[in-house]
Amino acid sequence: MSESIPTSTPKPTPTASWYERSAWIVVSAVFLLLAxxxxxxxxxxxxxxxxxxxWDFYAPLFREGSLWEIFKQQHGPHRQGLGFLLTDLLTHLSGWNSRWDAFGVSFVLIFAGLLGLLLARRCGARGISLVTIPLLFLNIRQYEMFVNASNISHxxxxxxxxxxxxLCLFIERDALRLLAISLLTFLAIFTGFGIFVGLVIPMVLVVQMIQHWRQNExxxxxxxxxxxxxxxAAWALFSVGYRFDPAVSDYRFPYEKPWEYFYFIAAMLNNFHGMQTQSLPVLIWGLTCTAFLGGLALFHGWRILRHGVLNERRSTVIFCLAAFSLIYGLNTAIGRVFSGWQEAGAASRYVTLMIPAGLAAYLHFATLNKAILARTLTIAYVCFLAYNTVELHTRDWRSINHYSEGRRAWKAAYLETRSEEQASERTHFQVYPAPVLGDRLRYLEAHRLNLFNSDAHP
Structure with missing residues (x-):
């Protein structure tokens, strides 16, 4: 299985250097094409x-609140954090143009993908298999993040x-590494579902602290x-004013069919990989993927315990990725399973937060000791992703067109009638579940923002 990362690498041969350069050209081309x-x-x-x-999470922007109010804004079970500060900046630059939110999501994902490439390289992944990274991070199946209620923080x-x-796990200086980890964990806790990063990282740090203590360090x-x-302290600050908000009216726990929690996670992983039907074979595949993630977390957690966090940084990365995916998946299942695991588990918005699951699997495959096995598994995974996720299904396009055309039609109808009810009746579409936006629409109109900004793209 995978081993700790060597401190030095042998000098590449001319053939190896040519292959590495060629692979980077291909990976870069795929990344640019998908971006x-x-x-x-x-x-x-x-x-x-x-x-x-x-309309809900923009509340502090309508109130013209402080940066701290914007940062700590709670939406559903999470806060908005750093992503909402970026949203606030974009609203000031664009006149509250909602398209900029969607582009913001897109560009943040592109930058995350670039960091993903650096992380994969740092973990020892090489060659053409790195094309997996853009396939994971620029997965078009996360389309809901662009055409629905775009939220950079989610x-x-x-x-x-x-x-x-x-990436900060690879910093050699203890003080700098721990400072960076603490700061980024604070930001993650406050930013969307990065909240679960704040559960995973302390596990690693507790193990590291005990290992240092046992070694008399x-x-x-x-x-x-x-x-x-x-x-x-970040968690304590997060909890100030926090309220339990499952974001659905029919939430209940425990659910009367607890095995469906695992079905839900399986459906999330299947949808991430472009498998939308929930037939028995597909469900079994999703459950197998869920079990594999659990196995990755256990195996690499064992390596960390046996050899030490700082000696097994690659295993630490894979453990964190797998553990995050499982915790997020279980939390989502607990919060949504009663809506029907087949449909609710296949929501497009979950795809983004399943990226760590795919990345954990890829890094494990790519860094296996047996080169032939590593190459075979990574190529198979690349082909699987390319075949299933590069193109969308007819059902996906129906959803995309419903949101895009519906929003465009409602906007035109409202600008003509200045009536929420009439706009919704004309278009058979709603931009909010109840006609209660009067004050906010008047605010936007008075300041010539959003749909009332005639200079903005429709």
Whole structure:
């Protein structure tokens, strides 16, 4: 299985150097192609009108609140954090153009993908298999993040912060590494579903602290303890004013069919991999993927315990990725399973936060000791991703067109009638579940923002 990363690597032969350069050209070309396609998708389908949840989580912007109010804004079970500060900046630059939110999600995902490439390289992945990274991060199946209620804080910014944090594990200087980890964990806790990063990282730090203590490295153990205290303080600050909000009216726990929690996670992983039907073979595949993730977390967690966090940084990365995916998946299942695991588990918005699951699998495959096995598994995974995720299904396009055309039509109808009810009746579409937006629409009109900004793209 995988081993700790060597401190030095042999000098590459000319043939190896040529292969490495050629592989980087291919990987770069695929990355640029998928990034351009994503940009074009957003440009074609994003509409300049606030939609659904945006009317809610924009509340501190309507109130013209402070930066701290914006940062700590709670939406459903999470806070908005760093992603919402970026949203605030974009609103000031664009006149509240909702299309900029969608482009913001897109560009943050692109930057997260670039960090993902650096992380994969740092973990020892090489060659053409790195094409997996753009396939994971620029997966068009996350289209809901662009055409629905675009929220940079939900998944895109947590992925960027998570990749940056995992890269910090490779910093050699203890003080700098722990400072960076503490700061990024604080930001992750406050930013969308990065909240679960704040559960995974302390597990690693507790193990590291105990290992330093057992090796009689008391000063290093104390440094890790200080980082844990800082993360604990972040959690304490997060909890101030926090309210339990499952974001659905029919939430109940425990669910009367607890096995469906695992079905739900399986459906999330299947949808991430482009498998939408929930037939028995597909369900079994999803459950197998779920079990494999659990196996990755256990195996690499065992390596960390046996050899040490700092000696097994690659295993630490894979453990964190797998553990995050399982915790997020289980939390989502607990919060949504009663809505029907087949449909609810296949929501497009979950795809972004399943990226760590795919990345954990890829890094494990790519860094196996047996080169032939590693190459075979990574090529198979690349082909699987390319076949299933590069193109969308007819059902996906129906959903995309419903949101894009519906928002565009509602906007035109409202600008003509100045009536929420009439706009909804004419278009058979709603931008919010109830006609209660009067004050906010008047605010936007008075300041010539969002749909009332005639200079903005429709």
């Amino acid at each position: 351009w396609r994503q940009h074009q998708f957003v440009n074609q389908h994003a509409v300049n009108i606030l939609f659904w949840d945006q 998944g895109a910014m947590p992925m960027l912060l998570f990749m940056a944090l995992l 008391k000063q290093r153990a104390l440094s890790v303890l200080l980082a844990l205290v800082a993360i604990g």
